[in-house]
Amino acid sequence: MPSALLVIAGFTAIFIQEQESSPGGSTNLTLNHASSVSLTYGALFLGLCLAAHLVIRFALPNADPYLFPLVAVLASVGIVMVYRIEPVLARQQAQWMVLGLALFAATILALRRQGVGVLERYRYTIALVGIGMTILPRLPGIGEQVNGAYLDIRIGSVSFQPAELAKIAIVIFLASYLRDNRQILVTAGRRVLGLTIPPMKQFGPMLIVWGAAMATLLLTRELGTSLMFYGAFLALLYVATGRFSFPLIGLVLFALGAWYLSTHVSHVHARVLAWEHPFEGRLYHKEEGGSYQLAQSMFAQADGGLLGTGFDRSLLRVGAHGNSILPVPESDMIYAVIVNELGLVGAAALLGVYLLLIARGLKTAMLARDSFSKLLATGLSFVVALQVFVIVGGVTRVIPLTGVTLPFVAYGGSSVVMNFVLVALLLVISDRARRPYRSRPR
Numbered sequence: 001m002p003s004a005l006l007v008i009a010g011f012t013a014i015f016i017q018e019q020e021s022s023p024g025g026s027t028n029l030t031l032n033h034a035s036s037v038s039l040t041y042g043a044l045f046l047g048l049c050l051a052a053h054l055v056i057r058f059a060l061p062n063a064d065p066y067l068f069p070l071v072a073v074l075a076s077v078g079i080v081m082v083y084r085i086e087p088v089l090a091r092q093q094a095q096w097m098v099l100g101l102a103l104f105a106a107t108i109l110a111l112r113r114q115g116v117g118v119l120e121r122y123r124y125t126i127a128l129v130g131i132g133m134t135i136l137p138r139l140p141g142i143g144e145q146v147n148g149a150y151l152d153i154r155i156g157s158v159s160f161q162p163a164e165l166a167k168i169a170i171v172i173f174l175a176s177y178l179r180d181n182r183q184i185l186v187t188a189g190r191r192v193l194g195l196t197i198p199p200m201k202q203f204g205p206m207l208i209v210w211g212a213a214m215a216t217l218l219l220t221r222e223l224g225t226s227l228m229f230y231g232a233f234l235a236l237l238y239v240a241t242g243r244f245s246f247p248l249i250g251l252v253l254f255a256l257g258a259w260y261l262s263t264h265v266s267h268v269h270a271r272v273l274a275w276e277h278p279f280e281g282r283l284y285h286k287e288e289g290g291s292y293q294l295a296q297s298m299f300a301q302a303d304g305g306l307l308g309t310g311f312d313r314s315l316l317r318v319g320a321h322g323n324s325i326l327p328v329p330e331s332d333m334i335y336a337v338i339v340n341e342l343g344l345v346g347a348a349a350l351l352g353v354y355l356l357l358i359a360r361g362l363k364t365a366m367l368a369r370d371s372f373s374k375l376l377a378t379g380l381s382f383v384v385a386l387q388v389f390v391i392v393g394g395v396t397r398v399i400p401l402t403g404v405t406l407p408f409v410a411y412g413g414s415s416v417v418m419n420f421v422l423v424a425l426l427l428v429i430s431d432r433a434r435r436p437y438r439s440r441p442r
Helices: 002-021 031-059 067-085 087-111 116-138 163-187 200-219 223-241 245-264 266-276 292-304 334-367 371-395 413-434
Strands: 143-146 149-155 158-160 190-192 195-197
Touching: 031 067, 031 087, 067 087, 067 334, 067 413, 087 413, 116 149, 116 163, 116 371, 116 413, 158 413, 163 223, 163 371, 163 413, 223 245, 223 371, 245 266, 292 334, 292 371, 334 371, 334 413, 371 413
Parallel strands: none
Antiparallel strands: 143 149, 149 158, 190 195
């Protein structure tokens, strides 16, 4: 219900602002018509959420009661913000959301009896599918290059980012493999200079699969997704083994790799330069690979201040169809639009919802009764956390800007669909974890 009210209030504000900005126009909406349209959109959104809630209550009665409402709040913010930026994209986002909820329900119904443990049987198949999906954007004919990176595949009029599926597939493989080999990695390793070096017989296959995924992501220049994969890999390795030396070695290797890529790979070097000197005139006015997008993002956030400029008051382009002031506001830069219009307070509230979502995912991992479910829930929660950090950190200039979407909020059909599947997996795990113990008959 709160998410539906957010949708109603958001669309009402948009319609009122449109009426005030163009008085007397023939296409203006009256207040009554704006209210009825807003109520219709809110009712449709409420109906979708209610249908998903009924599926959860029927199939997973013991599932975490907060996971889906938090997701619904994020989705409501997303659909309103995307509509405020570009109504046509919002309609497409709504269609992807319906598909995502359909797969959400299908995942729950498919796994409600056997649980996520059935995925362990197909871990190598799932890993190969994930790696194969990351290669597809490089194939001629279907692959598309966007801002120097090969992100999408296009079949007809439909485009899709296969890395969104790959992130779930790789986490499933890592959780399954670590579940079987965690003890050997800890007990059979060698100590060198106080650090535990795992045996390659057990560590090798995981490194090969993970390395292949990272190599294909670098081949497609998806730096943000590569960072997510690497972070999830280190997090799962630490949780599975309890050895701090493993992620420490990983961080050292990451630092060396980051230095090499930033000094020897042109497009990575360009992003680092834009991050270091976003307001330098030469980089700011550079047509491709410059700092214009990042600098404009910083200006927009500074303009928002504490409470924001007001909803639907962010200046995104010059004139109705003029040049874009803030490039890609519906996707990469949607967080900057939120900060500009809702201020630091609104942005902090949004990040608070993400923190609650991640906390519920990690609590699900703590309650899980088997190692695979624990590791899978941990990996999925860290993927969401890292995805939020990568895009928010990039927009706020904490780290170099990379092209990933803000989960459930930014425009991106494949991201919305696969994130709903991710939440469905967490709900399946939480349902089995929260079931009351049955006493055995004597």
